[in-house]
Amino acid sequence: MTMTPVNLSSTVADDEPPVSLWRDAWHRLLRNKLAVAGLAVVILLAFVAVFGPWLTPYDFLTQDLSARNQAPSLAHLFGTDDLGRDVFSRVVYGTRTAFVVAIVVTAIAVVIGVTLGAMAGFFGGMFDRVVMWFTDMTMSVPNLLLVVVINASLKTPITAWMEARYQATLNPFYRETIWVDFLLVFGSMALISWPPYARLVRAQVLSIRGRPYVTAARALGLTNRLILMRYIVPNAIGPLIVSVSAGLGTAMVLESAFSFLGVGVNPPTPSWGNMISDGLRVWQHYPHLLAAPAAVLGLATVAFSFLGDGLNDALNPRGSK
Amino acid sequence: MTAPADNKPLLDVRGLTIEIDTRRGPAVIVDGINLTVGKGETLGVVGESGCGKSLTMLSLVRLLPNKIRVKGGTAEFAGRDLLKMSKSELRQVRGGKIGFVFQDPMTSLNPVMRIGDQLCEPLIYHRKMNKADARVRAIELLRLVGIPGPEQRIEAYPHELSGGMRQRVMIAIGLACDPELLIADEPTTALDVTIQAQIVDLVKDLRKKLNMSVVWITHDLALIAGLVDRVAVLYAGTVVEDAPVNELFARPTHPYTRGLLASIPKLSDERASRLSSIGGTPPEPGRRPKGCPFAPRCGLAESVCHERVPVLEPVAGSGGHRVACFVAQRQMMEAA
Amino acid sequence: MAAEPLIKVENLVKHFVVRLGAFGERGATVYAVDDVSFDIFAGETLSLVGESGCGKSTTGFTLLNLQKATSGKVIFQGENIVSLDEKRMRPYRRELQIVFQDPYSTLNPRMTIGEVVGEPILFHKLATKAELPECVSRLLADVGLPARFAQRYPHELSGGQRQRVAIARALACQPKFIVCDEAISALDVSVQAQIINLLLDLQEKYGLTYLFIAHDLAVVRHISTRVGVMYLGRMAELATREQLFSNPLHPYTRALLSAVPEADPELEKTRQRQILTGDVPSPLAPPAGCRFHTRCPIAMDKCKAVVPEWREVVPGHHVSCHAVGMETAG
Numbered sequence: 001m002t003m004t005p006v007n008l009s010s011t012v013a014d015d016e017p018p019v020s021l022w023r024d025a026w027h028r029l030l031r032n033k034l035a036v037a038g039l040a041v042v043i044l045l046a047f048v049a050v051f052g053p054w055l056t057p058y059d060f061l062t063q064d065l066s067a068r069n070q071a072p073s074l075a076h077l078f079g080t081d082d083l084g085r086d087v088f089s090r091v092v093y094g095t096r097t098a099f100v101v102a103i104v105v106t107a108i109a110v111v112i113g114v115t116l117g118a119m120a121g122f123f124g125g126m127f128d129r130v131v132m133w134f135t136d137m138t139m140s141v142p143n144l145l146l147v148v149v150i151n152a153s154l155k156t157p158i159t160a161w162m163e164a165r166y167q168a169t170l171n172p173f174y175r176e177t178i179w180v181d182f183l184l185v186f187g188s189m190a191l192i193s194w195p196p197y198a199r200l201v202r203a204q205v206l207s208i209r210g211r212p213y214v215t216a217a218r219a220l221g222l223t224n225r226l227i228l229m230r231y232i233v234p235n236a237i238g239p240l241i242v243s244v245s246a247g248l249g250t251a252m253v254l255e256s257a258f259s260f261l262g263v264g265v266n267p268p269t270p271s272w273g274n275m276i277s278d279g280l281r282v283w284q285h286y287p288h289l290l291a292a293p294a295a296v297l298g299l300a301t302v303a304f305s306f307l308g309d310g311l312n313d314a315l316n317p318r319g320s321k
Numbered sequence: 322m323t324a325p326a327d328n329k330p331l332l333d334v335r336g337l338t339i340e341i342d343t344r345r346g347p348a349v350i351v352d353g354i355n356l357t358v359g360k361g362e363t364l365g366v367v368g369e370s371g372c373g374k375s376l377t378m379l380s381l382v383r384l385l386p387n388k389i390r391v392k393g394g395t396a397e398f399a400g401r402d403l404l405k406m407s408k409s410e411l412r413q414v415r416g417g418k419i420g421f422v423f424q425d426p427m428t429s430l431n432p433v434m435r436i437g438d439q440l441c442e443p444l445i446y447h448r449k450m451n452k453a454d455a456r457v458r459a460i461e462l463l464r465l466v467g468i469p470g471p472e473q474r475i476e477a478y479p480h481e482l483s484g485g486m487r488q489r490v491m492i493a494i495g496l497a498c499d500p501e502l503l504i505a506d507e508p509t510t511a512l513d514v515t516i517q518a519q520i521v522d523l524v525k526d527l528r529k530k531l532n533m534s535v536v537w538i539t540h541d542l543a544l545i546a547g548l549v550d551r552v553a554v555l556y557a558g559t560v561v562e563d564a565p566v567n568e569l570f571a572r573p574t575h576p577y578t579r580g581l582l583a584s585i586p587k588l589s590d591e592r593a594s595r596l597s598s599i600g601g602t603p604p605e606p607g608r609r610p611k612g613c614p615f616a617p618r619c620g621l622a623e624s625v626c627h628e629r630v631p632v633l634e635p636v637a638g639s640g641g642h643r644v645a646c647f648v649a650q651r652q653m654m655e656a657a
Numbered sequence: 658m659a660a661e662p663l664i665k666v667e668n669l670v671k672h673f674v675v676r677l678g679a680f681g682e683r684g685a686t687v688y689a690v691d692d693v694s695f696d697i698f699a700g701e702t703l704s705l706v707g708e709s710g711c712g713k714s715t716t717g718f719t720l721l722n723l724q725k726a727t728s729g730k731v732i733f734q735g736e737n738i739v740s741l742d743e744k745r746m747r748p749y750r751r752e753l754q755i756v757f758q759d760p761y762s763t764l765n766p767r768m769t770i771g772e773v774v775g776e777p778i779l780f781h782k783l784a785t786k787a788e789l790p791e792c793v794s795r796l797l798a799d800v801g802l803p804a805r806f807a808q809r810y811p812h813e814l815s816g817g818q819r820q821r822v823a824i825a826r827a828l829a830c831q832p833k834f835i836v837c838d839e840a841i842s843a844l845d846v847s848v849q850a851q852i853i854n855l856l857l858d859l860q861e862k863y864g865l866t867y868l869f870i871a872h873d874l875a876v877v878r879h880i881s882t883r884v885g886v887m888y889l890g891r892m893a894e895l896a897t898r899e900q901l902f903s904n905p906l907h908p909y910t911r912a913l914l915s916a917v918p919e920a921d922p923e924l925e926k927t928r929q930r931q932i933l934t935g936d937v938p939s940p941l942a943p944p945a946g947c948r949f950h951t952r953c954p955i956a957m958d959k960c961k962a963v964v965p966e967w968r969e970v971v972p973g974h975h976v977s978c979h980a981v982g983m984e985t986a987g
């Protein structure tokens with residue numbers, strides 16, 4: 001029987017550009033209603049954090065002692081607090097605090113965690129053992145205790161030093177104790193937040209390092225650096241994104257918990273945490289002082305966790321329904 | 322168990338059409354496939370790599386990947402349409418009444434779970450066995466598929482097994498719950514002839530014992546010669562020939578089938594002589610020719626082949642042999 | 658045949674230590690490859706056949722130093738490559754390629770087919786960036802895939818298409834030697850024929866050498882110069898294609914050859930298959946003496962105790978079986 005071979009090796013001209021995996025994941029994310037809701041809330045809060053202070057009717061510091069502890073009204077959407085400050089404005093400004101804290105803390109924690117975790121996983125050996133010992137140590141000490149200790153031992157000396165500098169130079173910069181707050185809060189929170197990232201990344205790298213496609217890359221003669229950058233990191237990044245999303249929400253809760261213990265961002269800078277802790281003292285009389293910041297904090301964490309779950313499903317390229 | 326009426330096939334796929342989303346809109350991958358498998362019958366499915374065999378079978382258990390979906394058709398299993406079943410009903414069928422052997426063992430097995438646990442899962446879920454019984458059965462299954470030292474191997478992780486062992490674990494999982502229908506997607510590609518023979522004997526045995534029906538996707542024509550009752554030849558998402566196995570080998574009718582049979586290396590071949598193969602490549606989804614999908618590669622094609630799509634029709638002078646080809650139809654008619 | 662082999666395998670051993678028990682409390686050793694020696698000559702196709710799990714893939718892996726050999730030597734260009742660490746091994750990698758048995762898992766899910774095939778070309782500077790698309794489409798066309806597939810991801814291909822991508826990736830390195838581990842097993846016969854023709858063409862043109870691991874004996878017979886038969890981690894028989902198929906000496910080889918199915922239902926029904934009885938031993942606890950003795954139809958007492966020697970009975974025909982010498986001598 002004869003078969004005339006017809007060469008169909010098609011034209012290279014292509015009308016079908018590749019759909020990148022990230023794009024694909026984005027489409028899958030958009031199909032998940034909860035994740036979209038979470039994303040919307042996160043975007044809204046981020047917008048408020050950036051532009052909020054210009055949009056609020058009052059300054060968050062302006063006291064109006066004639067209008068203390070007012071219930072919510074049209075003039076004051078969330079009412080006023082015991083110094084007559086507008087709670088809505090303070091919640092709005094607190095959003096900025098929350099985002100700054102969450103983003104900076106998570107960024108520091110991720111940089112430390114990913115670097116240490118990836119190296120520990122890839123190189124193993126002594127380095128791995130030391131890193132793991134540090135993560136275990138950090139994770140075994142109760143978080144809040146650690147932070148309280150750091151704060152108590154460092155805060156007074158630093159403030160004292162800044163006061164001394166102010167006396168010597170009269171530079172108003174040293175009066176801004178808010179920087180000390182931020183430094184200590186960020187530093188100590190990052191310190192307790194990096195170990196989970198390190199563990200996650202290390203586990204990812206360890207499991208990916210043994211995958212057949214990494215063996216295949218070795219068989220091609222590729223260098224370690226290329227294998228790490230093109231094979232391991234892109235495949236490890238999905239779970240990291242998921243955990244960063246959830247981590248942002250967690251950082252906000254953490255900040256509130258610290259404020260409640262009096263080691264967070266200090267008044268008068270508004271943060272949801274210190275508003276909640278102030279509100280807790282008087283919630284029987286003025287429930288709105290507790291309800292407003294607590295509700296927004298709750299909303300933010302739920303939004304981040306929905307978004308994280310959605311990302312988790314979306315980033316799985318082969319996922320089927 | 323709802324026993325179907327005696328003359329009704331166990332699996333009856335009609336007009337199954339599968340579509341994929343591409344940048345240029347939806348494209349048809351599987352185009353109106355009809356397949357029937359009677360109770361206790363074994364159907365072999367052969368076809369060119371990429372012609373849609375796996376997707377057809379995956380669609381039956383509703384495991385199609387993203388962006389690919391069933392566009393139309395029905396797939397009745399024991400009188401119930403698999404494509405319209407509720408999720409919970411489907412879960413009962415999947416892995417229970419229908420056993421499935423996936424094509425890619427390494428990616429279908431969970432890499433961080435011992436194979437014993439993966440074998441026990443369907444037994445515990447579908448058969449409501451307790452852990453200890455499931456384990457005993459799992460060891461027995463591994464022994465049946467010829468894995469030596471099953472008591473120890475049950476604790477192995479997938480990467481610790483050889484390619485053929487992983488494949489046999491997949492077969493064991495497919496057979497775990499004594500399914501009414503076994504769908505096996507190229508289950509023996511990594512197995513040597515002796516083990517292959519053992520697996521074939523095992524399946525034949527179960528077929529007799531349980532009156533199990535089997536759909537066996539393969540490209541190993543020699544293997545199915547001794548195993549299946551009927552063969553469906555797929556090309557570019559359509560069935561181009563469907564015949565009892567003896568009939569197919571004795572009188573291959575469709576030009577694609579003939580080309581396929583001509584490509585088999587014979588044990589008597591000289592080394593380095595070139596094997597005959599079918600020139601060209603099959604059409605891609607979304608770029609199907611207007612007429613017969615095989616026409617651009619076909620040595621027999623006439624003008625009608627490029628114009629109209631041939632349908633599957635009985636071949637003159639033989640029972641149960643159907644072919645979708647204008648020219649072959651005419652030739653057989655003349656011969657008869 | 659050229660006197661100097663391209664690759665010399667000497668007493669290669671690979672044992673795996675595995676953990677057993679629910680908590681991995683017990684250790685056990687898998688004797689995957691045990692004391693295997695053979696030569697691979699430049700320009701030949703040496704096929705490796707044997708029961709599933711007998712150590713063919715492991716031989717391929719350790720040969721290329723992708724798994725550390727437990728002991729033994731593999732000499733390539735005067736260097737014992739299995740003793741090299743990853744860094745010193747790297748210069749040899751381009752020339753020694755492998756097509757893996759399980760193609761899907763060896764493709765990076767986040768790289769398109771074009772990137773998969775193009776990466777080694779760029780990395781080894783076998784073409785410039787500008788020539789790359791052309792190179793990639795030619796390689797894809799060689800394995801029967803349309804150029805458009807360069808844009809796809811591995812999960813968007815069928816099983817056989819993935820396997821062809823893996824072949825194209827190995828060929829992209831322009832190697833001297835390729836281990837083809839069941840490289841054509843997922844292809845239908847027509848595409849299989851196309852790939853076999855391609856491999857033979859390349860061999861003719863560039864003098865490529867193949868270690869061809871396969872189970873389809875018709876294909877093996879078609880493509881090989883010599884054939885090695887493995888059983889449970891040991892080499893049982895090694896001979897030229899003609900010798901092995903016309904005069905198989907080892908009882909296992911004979912059983913294997915009798916099990917080949919025919920693509921003809923009538924012949925299939927009448928074919929006499931020699932069925933091996935007895936327990937299939939586990940590589941976790943291989944039998945003493947000849948590893949085949951538990952299933953061998955002609956086993957003697959000696960077989961249970963003494964490991965048969967690996968000897969050359971006829972020039973070019975190696976076998977390890979006690980009975981063989983007696984047969985030919987007597």
Ligand SMILES: Nc1ncnc2c1ncn2[C@@H]1O[C@H](COP(=O)(O)OP(=O)(O)OP(=O)(O)O)[C@@H](O)[C@H]1O
Pocket residue numbers: 341350368369370371372373374375376377386387389424812813814815816817818843845
């Ligand atoms: N997720 C996907 N996206 C795009 N195309 C796909 C996808 N999955 C499969 N395809 C295409 O659909 C066609 C049919 O694939 P399928 O896996 O059913 O083939 P097959 O007949 O099983 O082939 P093989 O014998 O090679 O396994 C192929 O051409 C393949 O390229």
Ligand SMILES: Nc1ncnc2c1ncn2[C@@H]1O[C@H](COP(=O)(O)OP(=O)(O)OP(=O)(O)O)[C@@H](O)[C@H]1O
Pocket residue numbers: 480481482483484485486511512513673674675687688689708709710711712713714715716758940
């Ligand atoms: N990473 C590993 N850890 C433990 N055991 C292993 C590992 N890799 C392979 N083995 C064992 O080594 C033996 C030989 O495996 P190998 O993959 O070489 O077999 P094979 O001859 O290629 O078989 P097949 O034809 O089924 O692919 C098997 O018993 C297998 O279980």
Ligand code: SF4
Pocket residue numbers: 907908909947948949950951953954955956957960965977978979980981
């Ligand atoms: S050595 Fe003995 S047991 Fe082994 S194959 Fe030869 S005869 Fe059989």
Ligand SMILES: [Mg+2]
Pocket residue numbers: 374375376424506815816817
């Ligand atoms: Mg398939």
Ligand SMILES: [Mg+2]
Pocket residue numbers: 483484485713714715758838
């Ligand atoms: Mg193997």
